[in-house]
Amino acid sequence: MGILLMLPMLLLAACGNAVKAPESGDTPDSDKAESTGTLERAKEKGSITIGFANENxxxxxxxxxxxxxxxxxIARVILQRLGINEVKGELTEFDSLIAGLGAKRFDxxxxxMFINPDRCQAVLFANPEYSIGEALAVKAGNPLQLxxxxxxxxxxxxxVAVMAGAVELDYLRASxxxxxxxxxxxxxxxxIDALKSGRADAMTMTGPALQSRLDSAKEPGIARVMxxxxxxxxxASVRGYGATAFRMEDTAFRDAFNAELEKMKESGELLEILSKFGFTEQELPGDMTAEQLCQ
Known part of the structure; x- marks a missing residue:
């Protein structure tokens, strides 16, 4: 994903049935007859297998x-609306996810996963569901207008306070x-301590990480620069965009997924889910599409 987030997250208990690991003998729906698309097979079975990398x-x-x-x-809500009520998880190392999808270990x-042109040669991305960029916190009222x-x-x-070895150091110097x-x-x-004590006038890190620290600190004298x-x-912008990925042949599945994702964006439901995991309006994907990011 290219970004390390040190982020204690709230857990989301709603949005449908619990996800469970595949039971012995379970195989991804894609191992069935190739004459039927992955979406149709999953709807017939009522379940699907997803690949994940255990990254909070x-x-x-x-x-x-x-x-x-x-x-x-996000996927659970969309899949349920597409008629797939049970989601089974297949734990995989992050750098093996694309190979596992191609090998039909999951669907x-x-x-x-961040969308980039190299990955677009191997998988079919849905439109982004979130974006990750840098963030800044300052004293309340932003007296220096930073x-x-x-x-x-x-x-x-x-x-500005910044962690040793963090990519933000490079960005600040380049700026x-x-x-x-x-x-x-x-x-x-x-x-946080440097900003509170006045040793620094601002602090910077990735958006969800910064929001998590602010939520934990509960310091009224510090505010995020929205x-x-x-x-x-x-x-080039340093912002990255993450999305669900499908096999190249699953265009109908991807298109159906995108349609439901767009409805969630328009209704505000997407932000509701993201906010439970430390994301804010600044992490919404806007109008960016997978097609644009794959170029």
Whole structure:
């Protein structure tokens, strides 16, 4: 997925039947006769097998052993509306998910996988269900009016807390922030402390990670910059988009999935599910499509 999120997540208990691991003898619906599409076979059987990589907050097993996560819960709702009420999970290493889909160990990937042109050569992506970018927190009221990394670079008095070794360090430097304005800290909690104590005027990390820290800290004197402008590095946005992936031949399945996903976006249901896993309006995918991201 390309982004490491250190994120304690709330668990989602609603949205349908529990996901369970395949029982002995279970095989993905795609192993049936090839004359019928994956969606039709799954509807006939009433169940389907998904591939996941146990990565919080996308798809993971909770303390009770149930499979949850933003990708799982979104897929569960959509699959139920397509007539598939039971979802079985197949745990797979992340870098083996695409191979497992091709080998028909499971019938779709619900792991919050980022869409990129290389992966688009191997799998058929639905439209994105979320996006991940950078985020900024400041003192309440944003007294220095910091809404981007460039704004930090332009204000010599502004200091930003960032974790050692984090990709945000590269982004800040590429955006022109000098070393003397960087407050390099060992972890996320120390970044919060630096902002609270005044050693820093801002702190930055990925959106869900930052939101998780703010939710845990419950510090009224600190606020997220909701109009933060994503950094542009080497001419490209650093924002990534995650989606469900299908086999190349399952265009009808992908199209049906996309139709239901669009309804969820329009009704606000997508944000309701995402918010249970630490996502905010800033992590919505907007009008971005898989076709655009695959180019």
């Amino acid at each position: 907050p996308y798809a993971y097993k909770d303390a009770s052993g149930e499979l949850t996560g933003e990708a799982v819960e 779709l990937i619900t792991a919050g 809404t981007s990394y460039e704004a930090i670079a332009k204000n010599a008095d502004a200091k 022109g922030v000098p070393e003397e304005q960087l407050v390099i800290v060992p972890n996320q909690d120390t970044a 109009d933060f402008e994503q950094p542009i590095i080497d001419g």
